[in-house]
Amino acid sequence: MIISLSEQLTTAVPHFHVGLIVYKNIVIDESPQMLKGRLDFFQEKxxxxxxxxxxVDYPGVLEWKQTFKQAGIDATKNRPSHEALFRRISKGQPIPFIHSAVDLNNFFSLQYEIPIGLYDWDSLRDYIKLSIGTEEDTFQGINGRWNKMKGKFVSKDKQGAFGSPIVDSQRTKTTHHTKNALQIFYLRPSIKKEEALQLLRAASNMFFQIHSGEASIYYLNSSTPDLKI
Structure with missing residues (x-):
């Protein structure tokens, strides 16, 4: 499978880069008490x-709001997913436990202050392209709504749009039946590559401790905008 960043995207945000982790042969279950406890403690903090x-005093929240603005995206109408988590907590609404993979993904989003997408690898088709959405890019989201992605950051495969740093689709969400998964880390534009790789290694190690399986790490930016997995 080819994964790529579009020229339109890297032109709009020259320092746009993402980290990717592909997991194989994982076991998703209810979150262990250790993860639930860490997520609860982090929310209280x-x-x-x-x-x-x-x-907006959290550097990762502020930087992603600025990145949305740089790309012409209204960050008050379309909040980055990690900012939405922070706002939910600020209102006294605990983040619900879904299953071990989603719960850990939410923990990473709060810890690293970035949006992170999590997808069932086997539901993706032929290629993955991260781009700026067009009129045709719509999907039914895990938020229960049809989401129009025109002018927004979007990920798409042969079947169409499936994800973004704002919301992800029902079609590609992970479940207890997921055996292979893809995480897309929407890195802060200011973070250096080596720091990003260190972050990805730490995340993959923790994911492995809970889900077993195998993990492969990849990195995309404007200098290396495509790769084959």
Whole structure:
């Protein structure tokens, strides 16, 4: 499978880059108590921190709002997914436990302050392209709505749009039946490549501890905008 960044995307945001982790032969189940405890503790810490600071004081939230603005995306109408998690916590609404993979993905989003997409690898077809959405790019999201992705960051395969740093699709979501998965880490544009790779290695190690299987790490930016997996 070819995974690529479109020229339109890297022109709009020259420092746009993503990390990718492909997992094979994993076992998804209810989250272990260790993960639930860490996620609960982290949410409590965020609630305490937000008594003395605002959500945009988190560097990763601010930088992604600025990145959306740079690309011409209204970040008040289309919030990056990690910002939505912070805002949910600020309102006293706990993040619900779904299953081990989604719960860990949410933990990573809060920890690293970036949007992260998680997809069932076997539901993806032929290629993956990260681009700026067109009129045709719509999908039914895990938020229960049809999402129009024109002018927004979007990921698509042969069957159409399936994900973004805003919301992901029902078609490619992970479930307890998922055996192979893809994570897309929408890295802060300011982070250096080596730091990004260190982040990806740490995330893949923790994912492996909970789900077993195998993990392969990849990195895409404007200098290396495509790769074959």
């Amino acid at each position: 965020i609630k305490t921190d937000l008594l003395e600071q605002s959500i």
